[in-house]
Amino acid sequence: MRSLLVIAGILLQFLVLGWMAVEREWIVAHGQTVWLATEPVDPRDLFRGDYVALNYTIANLPASVLTPELKAFLDVRRQRQEKRAQGWGKTEMVIYAALKLADNGVADVASVGLVPPATGLYVKGRVRPYVSANAYYLSNTRYGIESYFVQQGKGRGLERRAPEDTPAGVQVPLEMEVALGDNGSAVLKGYRWSPLGMRLEVKPVAVAVAAVATGTAETAVAAGDAKPAVAAPGRPKQIRLSLYNTSEAPFGVVLPADLRSLHIDTMTWAEGGQTTVRATAAMPDWTPTESDVIVLQPHASREVVIDPCQSQWFVRVGEKAEPRPIGSVKDGGYQQYRLVYSPPSPERCKDLPQAVPIWHGRLASRMFSDWELQPETSPAR
Numbered sequence: 001m002r003s004l005l006v007i008a009g010i011l012l013q014f015l016v017l018g019w020m021a022v023e024r025e026w027i028v029a030h031g032q033t034v035w036l037a038t039e040p041v042d043p044r045d046l047f048r049g050d051y052v053a054l055n056y057t058i059a060n061l062p063a064s065v066l067t068p069e070l071k072a073f074l075d076v077r078r079q080r081q082e083k084r085a086q087g088w089g090k091t092e093m094v095i096y097a098a099l100k101l102a103d104n105g106v107a108d109v110a111s112v113g114l115v116p117p118a119t120g121l122y123v124k125g126r127v128r129p130y131v132s133a134n135a136y137y138l139s140n141t142r143y144g145i146e147s148y149f150v151q152q153g154k155g156r157g158l159e160r161r162a163p164e165d166t167p168a169g170v171q172v173p174l175e176m177e178v179a180l181g182d183n184g185s186a187v188l189k190g191y192r193w194s195p196l197g198m199r200l201e202v203k204p205v206a207v208a209v210a211a212v213a214t215g216t217a218e219t220a221v222a223a224g225d226a227k228p229a230v231a232a233p234g235r236p237k238q239i240r241l242s243l244y245n246t247s248e249a250p251f252g253v254v255l256p257a258d259l260r261s262l263h264i265d266t267m268t269w270a271e272g273g274q275t276t277v278r279a280t281a282a283m284p285d286w287t288p289t290e291s292d293v294i295v296l297q298p299h300a301s302r303e304v305v306i307d308p309c310q311s312q313w314f315v316r317v318g319e320k321a322e323p324r325p326i327g328s329v330k331d332g333g334y335q336q337y338r339l340v341y342s343p344p345s346p347e348r349c350k351d352l353p354q355a356v357p358i359w360h361g362r363l364a365s366r367m368f369s370d371w372e373l374q375p376e377t378s379p380a381r
Helices: 002-030 068-083 155-159 209-213
Strands: 032-045 049-056 093-101 107-113 122-127 136-138 147-149 174-180 186-193 196-203 206-208 229-231 238-245 251-254 262-267 274-276 293-296 301-306 315-317 336-341
Touching: 032 107, 049 174, 068 107, 122 174, 196 336, 238 293, 238 336, 293 301
Parallel strands: none
Antiparallel strands: 032 049, 032 174, 049 147, 093 107, 093 122, 174 186, 196 238, 206 229, 238 301, 251 293, 262 336, 274 315
């Protein structure tokens, strides 16, 4: 009898594994396909061969996409665990992320709830939630598609975060092709590189030596000046952002003189954190002109320089606080940001007399911090 139970248990395991394999193949063959933006982080598993560990942009879910029902559930769960003196956020929960397609065909999260949405595409995930009295944030959400296996020796190429021959420092989003089942299960099918890459550098503001000597370093920012220059003391460093065309075809990017196609996202975890003056919600869709469009030839780039001391890049610490430049407060070293390129919609650009298509989508830079932007304490020698 015992032998029969052992055999039955083994057969049941094989049946479960077989069913999982059949389900995955069915999803690949019949499921609807979407693209998800991601970055590779860890290239190798010595026990299973080469793979790329993936960190999706939809892994971190801010409060703005959480449904009221999910927020209420998190509040009750937090209160119960506080009464029992248990660690908050140690138990996984299942969530369902409704997806929407961006203008470049890549999916983003529209809303996140405890039950599948009634209509539309969605993906099922698991997360250990974090929530405080005034802030909600779901980070490191897992969708079961975080490992992509590749041919032996090929994982290192994906680890570079850019196609071959891309200039050093340029990060290019890796977009994963994902098939979705009717129950929100996801299966990886392949990948592609985004045609647009980005490089962000933080540099001291250079001023002419004569300006430092006369005390006018605050305003005498050198741009292409042939005169000797030094770092401007007491002034937050500037941000140099480059957009790079990784493809073999030209396309346009929208970069007006006031750089309104760029904004800063604050990566806030604690309640009462910082908000940007030029935030996503504060930038309504607008209609560009022909002069706002820059044509990027294949493997060409365009650089812009951002001065954090200009008011459109200021942040507020709390609703009643005065706006201040990022990088101007020494105790703000743990606040992190991303610079985001987000052009107007195709509908707003349809009347532009351009000979090449305009790239539409959302592209975020690497994270940088207040500490990284801290001003030089004295002129560089």
